[in-house]
Amino acid sequence: MSTSLARAWGSPRRVVLGILLAFGSLLSLSSSAAAQQTPTTAAAGPAASPGGQGPRFPFVGPSAAPPDSEGGARDTSSLPPGRTARCRWDLRGVWESRGRQTDPTANNYSGTLNVRQYGNYLIVERSSDSLTYYGVCSGDRVELDAYNGDQFVGAYTGTVSANGRRAEGTWVLYSPDYRAGYETLSATATPTTR
DSSP, X not given: OOHHHHHHHSSHHHHHHHHHHHHHHHXXXXXXXXXXXXXXXXXXXXXXXXXXXXXXXXTSSTTSOOSSOSBSOOTTSOOOTTOOSOBOBOOOEEEEEEEEEEESSXXXXXXXXXXXXXXXXXXXEETTSSEEEEEEXXXXXXXXXXXXXXEEEEEEEEEEXXXXXXXXXXXXXXXSSOEEEEEEEEESSOOOBO
């Protein structure tokens, strides 16, 4: 052992004790970190995508009944969990979409969406593919989970503007292959404010 360590700690026995304490602390930290890692298990509800992502709103989806009656948000409409604002707009009807897929390859697209609204909850069907979106509207914000049948496959997040006649958002699909992009939606009929 180094004489400088022995002088600093007073004796070789204290140096050995210090090294053992340091080694024990490291072992304790590594086992503590391993204990804090939670195992990943499948949650009840819609199947998660192969990418390991899951729905943000498991209480709405293909196998759940709409949580409110059809129509725009009313004072009696239930608020989605974690939300403090009612949807400001009646978003029901047909919307045109124009967007750009940005990943993995770029391409432009357009399509038509049919929006059904149940208070603060939305169900959106896209005519160009087999996707249906389920989610919430809170204030001017729209958050949707994408499904292909009963399989969760992605998410959409956007903001409504222009007196409820326009929405801009981003989307990601995890299955069958990863894709991402952004789009602008334009209402073909005039939604009303709450």
